[in-house]
Amino acid sequence: MIGIAGAGAFGTALAVALAKAGREVRLWARDAGQVDVMRQTARNDAALPGVALPKNVSIHAEIGEICGGDALLLAMPMQALGGALDGWPQIDGRQPLVACCKGVDLTTLRGPVAVIEARRPGVQAAILTGPSFAADIARGLPTALTLATKDGAALQEMLSTPTLRIYRTDDVIGAELGGALKNVIAIAAGTVIGAGLGDSARAALMTRGYAEMVRLAEALGARAETLAGLSGLGDLVLTCTSSQSRNFRFGCALGKGEVFDPKVTVEGVATARAAVKLAAGLGIDMPITGMVDALASGRIALNDAIGQLMSRPLKQE
Template sequence: MSKVAVYGAGSWGSALAVLLTKAGHQVALIGRQSSEMALMNKLRENVRYLPGVVLPSGLTPTTDLAELNADLVILSVPSHCVREAARLMKPNLRAGGIVVNTSKGLEETSHYRLSEVLREELTDQSIAVLSGPSHAEEVGRDMPTTVVIASEVGIAEKVQDLIMTPKFRVYTNPDVIGVELGGALKNVIALCTGIAEGLGFGDNTKAALMTRGLAEIARLGVAMGGHPLTFAGLSGVGDLIVTCTSQHSRNRRAGVALGQGKPLDAVLKEVGMVVEGVRNTRVAYQLSQEKNISMPITQQAYKVLFEGVDPKIAVTDLMMRGKRHELEEVVEMSWLR
């Protein structure tokens, strides 16, 4: 048994806390609102974010940051809260401990990957990243799920040993850059497939967006130092598929509402939880401009979200771009190198 702290009591943090408790660890689920954590402790359920999933008796909902003095700390907050969370956590973390980040995004102001943010703030801890096709609603209900841990080999293997269960298979990958970018950028494409669905388009359209979207993700990811084959793995195509197609996907649901003509502010309020794809679209577009990387789907998503372009016009602009040979782009992405 190890002592584990999960910082962030949303849906994903709660699901991981349940999983790790069932795996035999002593788990503290740390939230910021004392009233919410007290209610969670009383009802043994996170009614707001993970309804219907019973919190095991060995799981302790709390606001006590002293619980962060643990063998393993899982950080599960929205991407724009990672830096603030790291600063709040730091005084209580165990020197030489491991912090695993689970949020999927990029910092808007710096364009840093989230592990870069954590390494800047938490100089005494080892940092790892958890990613892959893993909706909290299913993990909390013990549905078989497979993820990837990215870090230096020794750290990744330690985390793998601690969190792998018969229902939660964990692979390791040293390509932190590729794993993080795959997880962040797929949210942009999921928004777009949702918009297509909201416009009344069918499976052909969504399949095209997912396939060409993966090309964009890999193109930018390789340019930023990721390994091309990572984008064919769990944190690339795997996460892309589940986020673009699942009923649980906030990004897809938000896209559907946008395609139906609802304004962005109303859509975000309706979803009720953070839609990472909105922020990620802005950063991905800015990175593509800085690095001169062709990302036409991302560009049109940016125009729809932030410049008021009609989604139907964006689709037409995508369809009528200059002619290309598909294999030329495959070579550009370095898939075969």
């Protein structure tokens, strides 16, 4: 049995994909009303419209009912992960805990795996990340993800399906930071497109943003080749070029001067703030990340941000 804590779009999509591959899946939803609707309709139209839930997906309102299986996937926003673990003593680490979120915790400046390990010492903690949209996974479209953990062969086999190909790495920090920082660059890319600055500007920003990602990741102990893989470059390309990305759409709204839906989680905003703090402590230059943080918080106007980036001293690539 595989438990999934979080019935948002990604958690639901993973439940569908794993169930179609023959796994027993128990899916937990926070809202009791949502649980009732999902049980009655065998769908989760609030998060993933038009997708039917296979019969071997059961819906649960009690977190303890999804624990104790072969693995527990934690599919919730990064900033909610620590609080959820603090409030759920039922999750005791008998099974591997797999984070399915991208970001950096604002309080501790840690990634998802470190947040799990701090609260459940001795557990096998992992992160599942990479270029993917929930709708694609649920529809059975070919998707490849990275599983980052120590000794991850059994988990890799368990979470792979005919349409969901899992690669594994032991570079947890690289996988975490690739998935987190690409959201920041996706906001910047969306801002460029929303402001009408063109595809050439977006390509330049993606390239220089990737350089920032690698600089910070390497300084924190990651391997550069991890950032060149699915969890870094692959995810960066996807989220900087598709309106399915919430971070890209948020950036577009910034570029157009429009108000973005406050109910939609935009992980890149908090990640930009955390990355700026990390970079300052390490003495690392991350101008694009800094501008995203300043724009998202309203500390700088768009034209001023563009001017500052374009007027930086010339340098070698």
